[in-house]
Amino acid sequence: MKTILVPTDFSKASDNAIEYAVEIAKATHAELILFHAYRVPVIATEAVVLIPATGDIEQYALRNLKETKRKIQLKHGIGLEIKCICKCGFAVEEINFYTNEHATDLIVMGMHGAGYLTEKLIGSVTTSLIRDSNCPVMAIDQHVKFRTIKKIVLACDYKKIRKPLLWTLKDIAQLFDSHIYILNIMNEAELVLNDSQSASCGSALEHAFSRVEHSFHYKTNEDVVDGINEYVINEQMDMVVMIPRKHSGLETLFHEPNTKRMAFHTHVPVLALHEQREV
Secondary structure (H helix, E strand, O other): OOEEEEEOOOOHHHHHHHHHHHHHHHHHOOEEEEEEEEOOOOOOOOOOOOOOOHHHHHHHHHHHHHHHHHHHHHHHOOOOOEEEEEEEOOHHHHHHHHHHHOOOOEEEEEEOOOOHHHHHHHOOHHHHHHHHOOOOEEEEEOOOOOOOOOEEEEEOOOOOOOHHHHHHHHHHHHHHOOEEEEEEEEOHHHHHOOOHHHHHHHHHHHHHOOOOEEEEEEEEOOOHHHHHHHHHHHHOOOEEEEOOOOOOOOOOOOOHHHHHHHHHHOOOOEEEOOOOOOO
């Protein structure tokens, strides 16, 4: 892992995600990219309104990014390589454009927690990236603090998984000497299913994680998210990994609403790996 992008809006949730990303960057010797996207306010009114110049807004944001960089280096040392990037535009679009144009191994973003308006109506930049980004996205709840990642649960329903999709997960597991718990949440009706596709996927996972400690687990629950969260709490997991695929014609592991609910409700980091990513 060489580059970690951390988008920030300078909130407490973003600051917490930065601290989490710093710990991963220190362990991997990765470059840390502090990224902020801003928009110029547009006000429709008959009165004369003074709107800050784009350059002024950008300079203000850059000062904040550089101050964040200074605090990180003061706390963790100057050996950590940090770059500050500021772009004008919509956050999701600018982040995706940057990661598509520059080699980026991981996006680490904060979550503000679940509220009715936030979760049901508005959503968030983080969940939009979980759905749309071509880069792995790690969502960090504002109350989650970094701890050594020893137990990782990979939520999986044994549909087709390409091996390159799992490389980021495998890298993290090898870095922290983690155990990967491959978890399939099923309802009662699915318990009787055992088709060749599931067997093929299980074999592929066995091969992909041949040098990583791993095990296979099955739990029954009518609600996928509730089942995962229950497993995370009961087994004291350190991270959840999900695959929010979206391409038509392809089997999906989880629909977007489930992935979004997972990001809001789990008490550990959620790593989203994307089917469309080419490595």
